Amino acid sequence: MLDELQVQELTEKARQLRVDVLKMLNAARSGHTGGSLSALDALTVLFFHQMRHDPSNPQWADRDHFVLSKGHAAPALYACLAHAGYFPLDDLKTLRRLGSHLQGHPDMRKTPGVEVCTGSLGQGLSQAVGLALAARLQGRASRTYCLLGDGEVQEGQIWEAAMAAAHYGVDNLCALLDWNGLQIDGEVDKVMRVTPLGPKFLAFGWHVLEVDGHDLNAIARALADAAACTGKPTLIIARTVKGKGVPFFEHKASYHGVPPSDDELSRALEHLGHS
Amino acid sequence: MIATRDAYGQTLVELGRENPSVVVLDADLSGSTKTALFAKEFPQRFFNAGIAEANMLGMAAGLAAGGQIPFVSTFAVFASGRAFEQIRQSLAYPRLNVKVVATHGGITVGEDGGSHQSVEDLAIMRAVPNMVVLCPADGPETAAAVRAVAAYEGPVYMRLGRSKVPTVFAEPTPFVIGKGSCLRPGRDLTFVTTGLMTAQALAAAEILAEGGIDARVVHLGTIKPLDVDLVLQAARETGALVTAEEHSVIGGLGGAVCEVVAEGYPVPVERVGLRDVFGQSGTAEELLAYYGLTAAELVEAAQRVVRKKQMP
Numbered sequence A: 001m002l003d004e005l006q007v008q009e010l011t012e013k014a015r016q017l018r019v020d021v022l023k024m025l026n027a028a029r030s031g032h033t034g035g036s037l038s039a040l041d042a043l044t045v046l047f048f049h050q051m052r053h054d055p056s057n058p059q060w061a062d063r064d065h066f067v068l069s070k071g072h073a074a075p076a077l078y079a080c081l082a083h084a085g086y087f088p089l090d091d092l093k094t095l096r097r098l099g100s101h102l103q104g105h106p107d108m109r110k111t112p113g114v115e116v117c118t119g120s121l122g123q124g125l126s127q128a129v130g131l132a133l134a135a136r137l138q139g140r141a142s143r144t145y146c147l148l149g150d151g152e153v154q155e156g157q158i159w160e161a162a163m164a165a166a167h168y169g170v171d172n173l174c175a176l177l178d179w180n181g182l183q184i185d186g187e188v189d190k191v192m193r194v195t196p197l198g199p200k201f202l203a204f205g206w207h208v209l210e211v212d213g214h215d216l217n218a219i220a221r222a223l224a225d226a227a228a229c230t231g232k233p234t235l236i237i238a239r240t241v242k243g244k245g246v247p248f249f250e251h252k253a254s255y256h257g258v259p260p261s262d263d264e265l266s267r268a269l270e271h272l273g274h275s
Numbered sequence B: 001m002i003a004t005r006d007a008y009g010q011t012l013v014e015l016g017r018e019n020p021s022v023v024v025l026d027a028d029l030s031g032s033t034k035t036a037l038f039a040k041e042f043p044q045r046f047f048n049a050g051i052a053e054a055n056m057l058g059m060a061a062g063l064a065a066g067g068q069i070p071f072v073s074t075f076a077v078f079a080s081g082r083a084f085e086q087i088r089q090s091l092a093y094p095r096l097n098v099k100v101v102a103t104h105g106g107i108t109v110g111e112d113g114g115s116h117q118s119v120e121d122l123a124i125m126r127a128v129p130n131m132v133v134l135c136p137a138d139g140p141e142t143a144a145a146v147r148a149v150a151a152y153e154g155p156v157y158m159r160l161g162r163s164k165v166p167t168v169f170a171e172p173t174p175f176v177i178g179k180g181s182c183l184r185p186g187r188d189l190t191f192v193t194t195g196l197m198t199a200q201a202l203a204a205a206e207i208l209a210e211g212g213i214d215a216r217v218v219h220l221g222t223i224k225p226l227d228v229d230l231v232l233q234a235a236r237e238t239g240a241l242v243t244a245e246e247h248s249v250i251g252g253l254g255g256a257v258c259e260v261v262a263e264g265y266p267v268p269v270e271r272v273g274l275r276d277v278f279g280q281s282g283t284a285e286e287l288l289a290y291y292g293l294t295a296a297e298l299v300e301a302a303q304r305v306v307r308k309k310q311m312p
């Protein structure tokens, strides 16, 4: 449960992160806007409230791990890492440039704070299960968090990982599902239906929670609930809006892989109260 | 200048009108692969598999076994990687009539970075028995190749690109699977190239001519079956080869050409391509320059191979 001050601080943090995500995408002239914005509130609560990590020591053995399975939302992750202090904010301007440590998709060999390589959808949850198993083997309190897309869970590997996580009872694993209802070719329901999601994961043996993915307090409560759950992995289904925070990007599949133009950026920043 | 994927999308619609057996599958990338054009005109014959490439290739195999002619598209990394074993087992092993048309091949994918740049797909697909492997140079050749594979009975992997490429085949030329084309005569060495590197080789040959080196240019739109006669003829007549591809130097065109000349008529070969490394983020142009896939690099490789040939 967050107190009022924490909610205020995290709300302001999320606002700043949105500003940086939009600026970085605009500077890169390519990249994924919609899915970065829908995931941003969950990432804010993870990186600035829930997770135990030390930006001055990214390899701290007892840290919590974060896996961005929907790797195309890299701008949201990079903004969090920069704000947390893993690298200078200025680096964000180099997103997707030749030679930058900020690749189009997360690269653990290039970016401090990035735990695994993702970008090919469907592979992150398996890696997260592996990280959780390693922490358990080593007797560490470290928890692993993994962010999935609702289109991404069409990949069969997700369900193989879901089966393994429950089978091994990795209760130090918490997956979050960014349920924004859209993928590239349109509505998830029309492209390839994945619902009902909760009952599917329940049947696989997971602890399942559903929250408003833009309610910081609700997200924090669900993360605490997940941490208290023993014997099974937890899935938090986060109901979100693709493009959240910028009205003219919201609910639009067409802004999945399109960055804000100069004009859109200035209108978006104005909306976010950033001059 | 058009992208080969645009030529594919347009030709697919024409095929759809001509042949009701043609069906198309995609994995949530129909706007990028250009199969959306087909989907719009023939919604009944278009299947979006969602983000589930392995299942898509399996369904395509079943559709082919049931008598349809499936064209299956996604990015080259996902087609050749995520769905590899489905391609091997469900479609190549039984020699089913499925056409895998993979777009966004190579490093010209650009900003998405190394995770999305296939530098090994030609090698992987070439190693699979029964597969035909194509890599057209430009829009017109792609259009002709799509028609040729539709008429061919059996599994095919065709690699196309994301970015716009210059036209090499200005005159309408029929595409014959397994046959290369000599685009420029020459006596001192031969560029053997595929995909977008053919245009670079033609430019390099111009530069070399000014310096008195007479370079032949042989384009291989088919990587497998390789046009062995044309390659060996080039080896015999020019005594030195430079291969060039937007791919690893291991196992693709360079590998295939070396195998053939080593057995049939050994001559010095220089391979231009990625030297066993993954790609990274950058613009397509920047990356081509960074990895040495330019006319300038081809000129240097040609000079090296000519020196090797002159060594006693």
Ligand SMILES: Cc1ncc(C[n+]2csc(CCOP(=O)(O)OP(=O)(O)O)c2C)c(N)n1
Residues within 6 Å of the ligand: A034, A035, A036, A038, A070, A072, A119, A120, A121, A122, A148, A149, A150, A151, A152, A153, A178, A180, A182, A183, A184, A242, A256, B027, B028, B029, B051, B078, B082
């Ligand atoms: C294996 C694989 N197939 C296809 C893609 C291309 N791709 C990138 S994002 C995306 C759509 C993702 O939709 P979703 O998971 O719902 O993400 P979000 O809406 O949160 O952006 C696709 C198909 C990919 N990155 N990996």
Ligand SMILES: [Mg+2]
Residues within 6 Å of the ligand: A149, A150, A151, A178, A179, A180, A181, A182, A183
């Ligand atoms: Mg989605």
